[in-house]
Amino acid sequence: MPSLAISSERLSKLYRLGVIGTGTLHDDFERWWARVRGLPDPTLKVDAVHRPGHGAMWALKDISFDLPEGATLGIIGSNGAGKSTLLKVLSRITAPTEGCVRLRGRVASLLEVGTGFHPELTGRENVYLNGTILGMRKTEVARKFDEIVAFAEVEPFIDTPVKRYSSGMHVRLAFAVAAHLDPDVLIVDEVLAVGDVAFQKRCVGKMQDLTSSQHRTVLFVSHNMASIKALCSRAMLLDHGRLVADGDVDQAVAKYIDRQQPAATGVIPDNHPVIGTGEVRLRSVTILASSGEPVSELYLGQPFRIVFVVEALKDVKDAVFEVDISTLDGTYVTTSLSVDGTRAPIPLAPGLHTVCLDLDVVLLADHYSIDLGVHHSGPPWTMDFVRRTLDFHVLNVSESGGDRYFFDVKRGFVRPQGRWHVSAGPERT
Amino acid sequence: MTPATDQPWTLVIRPERRWLDLRLAEVWRYRDLIGLFVRRDFVAAYKQTMLGPAWYLIQPLLTSFTFLVIFGRIAQLPTEGVPQLLFYMLGTVVWSYFAASLTLTSNTFTANTGLFGKVYFPRIVVPISMVLSNLITFAFQFVLFALTAALYALGGTTLHVNAWVAVLPLLLVMLAGLGLGFGIIVSSMTTRYRDLQYLVAFGTQLLMFASPVIYPLSSVPARYRWLVAANPLTPILETFRYALLGAGSVSAAHLAYAGIVTIVVLTCGMLTFTRIERTFMDTV
Numbered sequence: 094m095p096s097l098a099i100s101s102e103r104l105s106k107l108y109r110l111g112v113i114g115t116g117t118l119h120d121d122f123e124r125w126w127a128r129v130r131g132l133p134d135p136t137l138k139v140d141a142v143h144r145p146g147h148g149a150m151w152a153l154k155d156i157s158f159d160l161p162e163g164a165t166l167g168i169i170g171s172n173g174a175g176k177s178t179l180l181k182v183l184s185r186i187t188a189p190t191e192g193c194v195r196l197r198g199r200v201a202s203l204l205e206v207g208t209g210f211h212p213e214l215t216g217r218e219n220v221y222l223n224g225t226i227l228g229m230r231k232t233e234v235a236r237k238f239d240e241i242v243a244f245a246e247v248e249p250f251i252d253t254p255v256k257r258y259s260s261g262m263h264v265r266l267a268f269a270v271a272a273h274l275d276p277d278v279l280i281v282d283e284v285l286a287v288g289d290v291a292f293q294k295r296c297v298g299k300m301q302d303l304t305s306s307q308h309r310t311v312l313f314v315s316h317n318m319a320s321i322k323a324l325c326s327r328a329m330l331l332d333h334g335r336l337v338a339d340g341d342v343d344q345a346v347a348k349y350i351d352r353q354q355p356a357a358t359g360v361i362p363d364n365h366p367v368i369g370t371g372e373v374r375l376r377s378v379t380i381l382a383s384s385g386e387p388v389s390e391l392y393l394g395q396p397f398r399i400v401f402v403v404e405a406l407k408d409v410k411d412a413v414f415e416v417d418i419s420t421l422d423g424t425y426v427t428t429s430l431s432v433d434g435t436r437a438p439i440p441l442a443p444g445l446h447t448v449c450l451d452l453d454v455v456l457l458a459d460h461y462s463i464d465l466g467v468h469h470s471g472p473p474w475t476m477d478f479v480r481r482t483l484d485f486h487v488l489n490v491s492e493s494g495g496d497r498y499f500f501d502v503k504r505g506f507v508r509p510q511g512r513w514h515v516s517a518g519p520e521r522t
Numbered sequence: 523m524t525p526a527t528d529q530p531w532t533l534v535i536r537p538e539r540r541w542l543d544l545r546l547a548e549v550w551r552y553r554d555l556i557g558l559f560v561r562r563d564f565v566a567a568y569k570q571t572m573l574g575p576a577w578y579l580i581q582p583l584l585t586s587f588t589f590l591v592i593f594g595r596i597a598q599l600p601t602e603g604v605p606q607l608l609f610y611m612l613g614t615v616v617w618s619y620f621a622a623s624l625t626l627t628s629n630t631f632t633a634n635t636g637l638f639g640k641v642y643f644p645r646i647v648v649p650i651s652m653v654l655s656n657l658i659t660f661a662f663q664f665v666l667f668a669l670t671a672a673l674y675a676l677g678g679t680t681l682h683v684n685a686w687v688a689v690l691p692l693l694l695v696m697l698a699g700l701g702l703g704f705g706i707i708v709s710s711m712t713t714r715y716r717d718l719q720y721l722v723a724f725g726t727q728l729l730m731f732a733s734p735v736i737y738p739l740s741s742v743p744a745r746y747r748w749l750v751a752a753n754p755l756t757p758i759l760e761t762f763r764y765a766l767l768g769a770g771s772v773s774a775a776h777l778a779y780a781g782i783v784t785i786v787v788l789t790c791g792m793l794t795f796t797r798i799e800r801t802f803m804d805t806v
Contacts, residue, residue: 181803184641184642186639187801187804188536189536193535195531195533196531196532196533200533209641213569214562218561221558
């Protein structure tokens with residue numbers, strides 16, 4: 094059985110929220126006084142916010158894992174899940190609040206490429222500087238120097254100040270230094286997202302070389318599930334500082350995607366936060382197929398109707414309705430307003446109203462979501478607006494089965510109604 | 523699975539580090555980095571300036587001449603029979619080494635947040651390399667002083683260079699230690715209280731007047747002399763002056779006092795610095 098390279102025991106990291114300012118000295122004194130008397134830290138009460146802006150948050154809580162030598166661990170999770178904090182603690186940039194990590198061998202961390210590059214220095218000088226910052230000895234850099242420069246493809250410019258480098262050259266040189274570190278434990282944060290596509294491929298290749306080595310242990314944080322799957326033998330999913338999955342890469346990735354996309358159902362909670370005056374509130378939304386049935390999946394080109402219910406709490410003279418369709422990552426696909434063209438705003442009496450929208454748009458296969466809004470036609474404008482009220486899915490096949498999108502990779506999101514003509518001869522008809 | 527405690531781990535990360543754990547061996551392992559930082563500071567400082575390293579010389583020259591006019595001619599402070607220009611120049615050169623070491627190291631954490639947030643190395647490497655690159659400046663300026671002194675000697679002024687010159691390297695180490703010690707204490711405090719940053723700038727300015735830079739210790743009224751003498755920089759400045767110009771006073775006991783203060787300040791500095799470096803990223 095291979096021996097362990099990393100062993101983490103209930104690792105936790107607490108961040109104090111709020112600004113450092115005139116209250117800091119007071120807090121520090123309180124903390125010190127409590128420590129002198131042997132009491133627990135009074136400012137460390139999580140969730141018990143005793144003054145506005147003076148709370149604390151566990152960025153990591155009880156993270157325990159053992160990693161054998163030679164393993165490649167992918168760390169995934171949404172923004173703020175604690176991935177970066179974990180890497181920072183493991184790379185000794187900041188100390189944990191509780192718990193303990195033990196590591197074996199030389200540890201190198203790569204949280205950024207080109208850390209400490211100085212624009213006035215030449216490429217050569219920066220390779221030495223950056224290499225030693227990352228923990229190499231000068232002789233070691235000298236030994237690997239030619240290899241580094243060759244990998245970065247910057248030989249002709251190696252004695253030029255790096256401020257004259259293109260950003261691509263800059264990044265290539267920086268990655269090359271890091272890639273030749275040769276540590277026992279390597280900690281990497283999303284640095285692959287650099288350079289042009291060709292260079293990215295070489296970076297992934299180099300990463301694969303690094304990770305396939307028998308004795309090298311790699312920890313790798315990325316938002317790119319494809320590279321996690323390609324590089325890692327094991328994955329760990331973090332959520333709000335807690336370890337929620339550890340083990341099989343495919344399972345962890347599936348769990349991550351699952352958590353990323355909780356399906357919106359079309360029911361808008363009564364107590365939803367209102368962006369606007371709240372005179373009219375959005376209540377629910379459904380998508381109806383041509384048969385009149387509510388659906389969450391549409392065939393390519395299938396006509397559909399968006400139906401939503403609003404409740405006017407007051408008499409409103411000039412309501413304007415808005416329906417946005419966006420992809421799940423937030424890219425707007427299209428927007429329709431009830432005043433598009435020169436149509437007039439709609440008066441609403443107090444009570445419930447049903448709004449129907451037939452949208453003449455052919456969406457290409459993807460997951461989409463509907464944002465709804467209701468506004469005045471003038472200031473103060475918005476009465477209510479809710480993002481992601483309902484998710485739906487468009488299939489890459491028409492209802493009859495005969496029609497599909499031509500290319501493998503989608504170009505854009507909608508298919509316009511094109512009228513094509515082909516005629517013989519050079520003249521336009 | 524083997525129990526984790528039986529294995530020889532090379533690195534253990536815990537919330538608290540023992541108080542006296544200064545990890546000097548680790549600093550030694552990063553000595554190449556110190557060298558490269560010094561080189562970087564030297565090369566980068568004067569790139570794209572017209573006069574380049576000549577700035578090293580212009581600074582003390584202008585300061586000495588200003589002092590000459592204001593304190594020598596207008597205020598007519600005594601200089602113990604030493605040519606005024608030499609007196610002020612030596613004072614300025616020695617003082618600026620201390621002052622520059624202090625002010626440059628005092629913002630170690632705040633000025634290097636970007637670097638410290640991305641990679642680990644013993645943070646003390648940065649202030650150490652700053653004190654060392656200041657030594658280059660000092661060397662340039664000291665040569666300027668030596669040349670000026672040589673000109674005076676050719677002009678017939680007798681300079682009383684004596685055997686105390688032998689302790690000057692030690693004094694330089696003490697100056698470096700004091701500058702570094704105070705600097706890292708301040709830098710550790712500024713991670714939480716930025717107020718100190720403003721204090722340091724004019725604090726060093728004021729400290730200069732409380733040190734025998736523009737006046738000899740002997741000219742201080744006896745009632746206040748203990749106050750100036752309590753300043754650990756006083757014996758260092760006085761000995762420099764005595765060794766090279768034959769003016770001023772030398773007292774082994776007073777120097778020993780400065781040495782002890784240096785060791786205390788440096789130790790306190792290292793202790794606070796190594797504590798702060800572990801968590802300062804959370805507060806900066």
